Amino acid sequence: MTEKAVELSRDSLEIINKFSLFPMILYNDWEILFSNEKFNKILSFEQFYKLKEKIKFDIDKIEKHNQEFCITDNEKNNRWYELIYQFVVYNGKFCILAYLVDITVKKETENRIKKLSDLRALMLEVTQKVSQQNDLDKIYQFILNNSLKAIDNACFGSILIKEDEFLKVVSYVGFEKCILDLRIPLKEAFLYKQTNGQMDEIININDLEKFGGSVLINNFLEKEAYIKSTLSAPIYINNVFFGMINIDSIKVNAFSEEDVSSMEFLKPNIEMALTNHFLYKEKVHLAWYDTLTQIYNRGYFEEHFPLILERARRYHEMFCFVVFDINKLKEINDIYGHLAGDQVIKQVAGVLEQNTRKSDLFARFGGDEFVGIYLHSNKSLLSEKLESIIKEMKKNPIELESQQITCTFSFGIAVFPEDGETMEHLFKEADYRMYFYKRQQIN
Numbered sequence: 001m002t003e004k005a006v007e008l009s010r011d012s013l014e015i016i017n018k019f020s021l022f023p024m025i026l027y028n029d030w031e032i033l034f035s036n037e038k039f040n041k042i043l044s045f046e047q048f049y050k051l052k053e054k055i056k057f058d059i060d061k062i063e064k065h066n067q068e069f070c071i072t073d074n075e076k077n078n079r080w081y082e083l084i085y086q087f088v089v090y091n092g093k094f095c096i097l098a099y100l101v102d103i104t105v106k107k108e109t110e111n112r113i114k115k116l117s118d119l120r121a122l123m124l125e126v127t128q129k130v131s132q133q134n135d136l137d138k139i140y141q142f143i144l145n146n147s148l149k150a151i152d153n154a155c156f157g158s159i160l161i162k163e164d165e166f167l168k169v170v171s172y173v174g175f176e177k178c179i180l181d182l183r184i185p186l187k188e189a190f191l192y193k194q195t196n197g198q199m200d201e202i203i204n205i206n207d208l209e210k211f212g213g214s215v216l217i218n219n220f221l222e223k224e225a226y227i228k229s230t231l232s233a234p235i236y237i238n239n240v241f242f243g244m245i246n247i248d249s250i251k252v253n254a255f256s257e258e259d260v261s262s263m264e265f266l267k268p269n270i271e272m273a274l275t276n277h278f279l280y281k282e283k284v285h286l287a288w289y290d291t292l293t294q295i296y297n298r299g300y301f302e303e304h305f306p307l308i309l310e311r312a313r314r315y316h317e318m319f320c321f322v323v324f325d326i327n328k329l330k331e332i333n334d335i336y337g338h339l340a341g342d343q344v345i346k347q348v349a350g351v352l353e354q355n356t357r358k359s360d361l362f363a364r365f366g367g368d369e370f371v372g373i374y375l376h377s378n379k380s381l382l383s384e385k386l387e388s389i390i391k392e393m394k395k396n397p398i399e400l401e402s403q404q405i406t407c408t409f410s411f412g413i414a415v416f417p418e419d420g421e422t423m424e425h426l427f428k429e430a431d432y433r434m435y436f437y438k439r440q441q442i443n
Contacts, residue, residue: 005087005094013090016097023100027052028093042081042100047071068103080107112258119262122146123269130273131280139277140171143270147245148173150262151231153254154247159235161243162186170243191232191244199241202233202263206253229254233267237275245270292342293349296363301371304361305423308373312416320377321414321426322386323434324352326368327441332405340400347398347407355389370409371427379415386411410438 008026013034017024023039025032025048032045043051051069067083085098129142140159148154156174160167166183186192190211194203205211206229231247247263249255288300312319326348333341349364352372356362361373374382390408397404412433420426 005089008088008090008095008097010091020099024098025100026088026090026095026097028095033090033095039100042073042079043071068107070107078104080104115258115262116265119150119265122150123266123273126269126273127276130277134281136277137170139274143273144171144173144245147247147263147266147270150266151247151255151259153229153249153251153259154231155225155250156227156248158246158248159243160184160189160246162241167243174248189232189244190230190246191234194232199234199244202231202260202267204255204260205230205232206255209252225250228252231255231259231263233263235267235271235274237271237278242271242274290349290364293346293353293364295349295353296361298363298365301361301363301365302423305373308361308375309416309421309423313421317376318418319416320372320374320379320382321416321419321430322372322374322382322411323365323427323430324348324370324372324409324411325434325438327408327410327438329368336400336403336405340405343398343400344405344407348393348409351389351393351407352409355385371430379413383411383413410434410441412437 013026017034017036020036023042024034024036025039026034032048035045035048051071065085067085068080069083070078070080073079080103082101082103083098084101085096088095088097090097123146126143126146130139133139133142144157144159148157156172158169158172158175158179161170162168163183165186167186167189168184169179169182172179187197189199190205191199191203194205194211195201208228208230227248227250229249229251233245235242235244245267247255288296290297308319311317326344329341329344332344345364345368349370352370353362356372356374359375363371365371393408394406397406399405412430412435414420414426414429414433416426419429
């Protein structure tokens, strides 16, 4: 020892015990020499001997005078204690005099702070992921993965989205892939049953046998397992029920009140992340799509055309640049009104979009004018296809105010790089050819 141990007599021990507010014990390597009533209420001698084997004392480091440990009390609650000790000489023998200090509240507070910090970190990851990811399925999966990390004893999980009066699984962990094919009646969901159809609170079912039977599943290891506990939270977007997130376990009584509190923290963060994603998608849609026709607008076209042009230049590819213009739209507006004219615009736009490949680009440029990029297309064949579309449209007029109105369009085609190598040049050439085509149709 680096310091001389304090000598302790029987009388001094009794005085210390009389004024001590803490559980106290005096012992050596062979036996317990003394323990007060407060100590005996916390630990039996048998419990202490088991604990003593786990606690290591270094007599050469007298400054290290405390150890922390956790025990389960008679009510099955975990209690944390700090064992504060000092080395003494009692009746000529080297001994340890130790006190117990209940630090349960301190530990629980530390754990709650750490838990909250971990939850915040997990939800920050979700927020960042949502802002960087456009794929909604991947967003659902990331949300579920991080939620499972936050809940102790979680074995499986799923996110379900409401479709009409059914719930559809959109992400899962631990289940077989076939779970994606399930359509669960909304009224059969545990959340619906437990809340009498309100679905306005988090539910914690700790024993599904008592609720109506545990759920047999086939997990990803192709083994059967029974879900015996479930934690289910509703997801609301703009105050409307959107779906739910389920955290499941194969253990009975798997989830504690602390887990419910964790879910209460996760739930609004999940809802906010999804709301922000949908708001962003809506803004993108408004920025890139034409409100009337729901096809790409001029802004989207002008932003993405340089990418198409760069690729064509790099790989020496050709494409057709087409300008479309609706025939006789002014006359229709004058005779039937602008609402009728809008229907004609939507009709022509819909027909042309249906005949545009996903690899191509078709957009409303403004008013009654549209533009299209058709990759690796032959000018003559494309022209023949557009002519056949016009013939079909003439055969199938639309009905407006009990009147049959024929919707057709004129078009002009310019070829990259033959007719131009910039958007300005290609548009000018295609526009000129479109008006030439229109004059021919009139004549």
